[in-house]
Amino acid sequence: MTDFHRLLSSLRRPRLLVRAARLGQCEYNRTRDLRRLMRASQIPGPETALTHLIAEEALLEADRRAGGATYSVARHIDLLIAMMAEARILPQAPWGRTI
Template sequence: MSELFSLVAELRRPRLLIRAARAGLQEYNRNRDLKRLTRLADAPSPDRALRLLIEEEARIEATRKAGEAGYSLSRHIELLIAMMGELRLLPRPNGA
């Protein structure tokens, strides 16, 4: 699980995206939001959810960097919010 913390810690995204995600974190509702973001019937465990969210966020980040018209700023922020919310649910690795 510490690899998930490392993956998220190594992300480098524009400051405005991160600030927007932090601002929206208070409104995060995992039962409502995860079902929509992961397109699953039930919310998965936090570690499984985080893995799925990291994969999807990487895809949308590539779309953003390529300047493609299909990029959705709101979806990107929603994914970052969910990643932050799920990360908070994971047990901290030793030394963190």
């Protein structure tokens, strides 16, 4: 298990958000969705993308917990979908080792 996988498995989010993100993975299109979520013209590798997505999701989670007026549940779900999908395509660590 990589450090990214450990980090993602340790996240605690409301069940409804996680369930929506799991269901949304079937519609995930890396090219389209990463460009939109990261506001980037070039699509980075999965590790770089995941680092960015995790940081942005943490900010959104803090905004959700604080009851911020700018919180967007749709964007939060989109970020969780992308995080789950990017974690799936990470290169696998050699057996028994973590990256």
